[in-house]
Amino acid sequence: MNTEFKYHFASDNTSGICPEAWQALQEANTGYHPSYGADTITAQACETFRQFFETDCEVFFVFNGTAANSLSLASLCQSYHSVICSDVAHVETDECGAPEFFSNGSKLLTAKSSLGKLDPTDVERLITHRSNLHYPRPRALSLSQSTELGTVYRPGEIAGLCGLAKQYGMHVHMDGARFFNALAGGSASPADITWRAGVNVLCCGGTKLGMAVTEAVVFFDKALARDFEYRCKQAGQLCSKMRFISAQWLRILTDNVWQTHAARANGLARQLADGLGKIPGVQILYPVDANAVFAKLPDPIKVRLKSHGWQFYSFIGGGSRLMCSWATTQADVESFIVDAIHDRE
Ligand SMILES: *Cc1c(COP(=O)(O)O)cnc(C)c1O
Numbered sequence: 001m002n003t004e005f006k007y008h009f010a011s012d013n014t015s016g017i018c019p020e021a022w023q024a025l026q027e028a029n030t031g032y033h034p035s036y037g038a039d040t041i042t043a044q045a046c047e048t049f050r051q052f053f054e055t056d057c058e059v060f061f062v063f064n065g066t067a068a069n070s071l072s073l074a075s076l077c078q079s080y081h082s083v084i085c086s087d088v089a090h091v092e093t094d095e096c097g098a099p100e101f102f103s104n105g106s107k108l109l110t111a112k113s114s115l116g117k118l119d120p121t122d123v124e125r126l127i128t129h130r131s132n133l134h135y136p137r138p139r140a141l142s143l144s145q146s147t148e149l150g151t152v153y154r155p156g157e158i159a160g161l162c163g164l165a166k167q168y169g170m171h172v173h174m175d176g177a178r179f180f181n182a183l184a185g186g187s188a189s190p191a192d193i194t195w196r197a198g199v200n201v202l203c204c205g206g207t208k209l210g211m212a213v214t215e216a217v218v219f220f221d222k223a224l225a226r227d228f229e230y231r232c233k234q235a236g237q238l239c240s241k242m243r244f245i246s247a248q249w250l251r252i253l254t255d256n257v258w259q260t261h262a263a264r265a266n267g268l269a270r271q272l273a274d275g276l277g278k279i280p281g282v283q284i285l286y287p288v289d290a291n292a293v294f295a296k297l298p299d300p301i302k303v304r305l306k307s308h309g310w311q312f313y314s315f316i317g318g319g320s321r322l323m324c325s326w327a328t329t330q331a332d333v334e335s336f337i338v339d340a341i342h343d344r345e
Pocket of ligand 1: 066
């Protein structure tokens with residue numbers, strides 16, 4: 001591997017596993033236990049989710065976000081239904097058609113978005129502009145929290161979109177690959193930005209927060225979770241040594257570990273945006289509500305950063321995307337800003 005390359009800000013999944021999750025894996029590595037989630041650690045982890053969300057929800061663990069999103073959407077829709085999501089939604093742009101595949105054909109319909117957030121007027125237009133049986137019937141609304149552009153829906157915005165969906169008999173799915181960053185970026189409780197606002201199912205991201213290979217699918221509407229374990233098994237998403245996944249969740253939801261990591265990543269993203277924003281010609285494109293910074297970097301600055309080895313994406317959301325994670329340090333942020341200004345020796 002070329003050690004010259006620096007992937008620190010390329011994504012929040014280029015970092016490793018956080019110490020708490022690593023320790024939880026280590027501690028779970030003793031003796032023999034029931035497999036496929038029948039163990040006591042898994043029961044404890046699910047119970048902790050119920051306490052965290054202050055409600056009796058059904059919880060399932062899968063290996064990644066694409067599976068969490070597609071399998072949960074598939075459980076909300078029949079093949080002749082449609083899912084309304086934003087034009088920048090991960091389910092639309094980055095899941096290789098998995099939501100359509102696992103739902104046996106439910107069509108994704110993309111609504112306009114502003115700063116990554118669904119435009120309610122356009123959502124309603126998509127729901128109402130056809131009502132005959134030649135059009136796939138809108139059945140689910142999918143929103144990302146935090147959004148793909150690093151912004152965070154306020155509780156009122158979520159309640160507004162959920163209200164709209166309910167008015168038309170639709171379910172609401174939340175892609176929370178960065179749910180904890182969104183939570184740490186606001187003051188509302190986990191319940192307030194999910195089921196209390198009308199969300200039926202949440203895909204809760206573990207990997208980008210700092211865990212190893214896991215996302216949780218949380219059904220607030222338990223009726224929708226019917227047979228979900230069969231979907232997981234059929235899709236190759238049922239972990240036989242489930243306790244290693246559960247142990248990490250248990251640890252991360254205890255003592256506010258999630259908050260420590262998410263708030264830290266968010267704080268460093270803000271510092272990065274502040275520092276970059278002071279450089280002449282650099283424009284910060286969206287509010288930094290969570291752990292992402294989108295910046296329009298003049299070409300010479302981009303070239304200079306690349307010559308220092310920094311890797312980052314420039315195809316998501318326009319501009320360059322810089323992500324902070326649990327592992328990002330203040331020194332990383334400072335060195336990125338210095339490298340944006342100074343040529344390589
Ligand atoms: C990363 C991400 C996912 C999950 O992607 P996987 O690579 O399948 O784990 C889902 N939604 C959003 C918004 C993401 O950024």
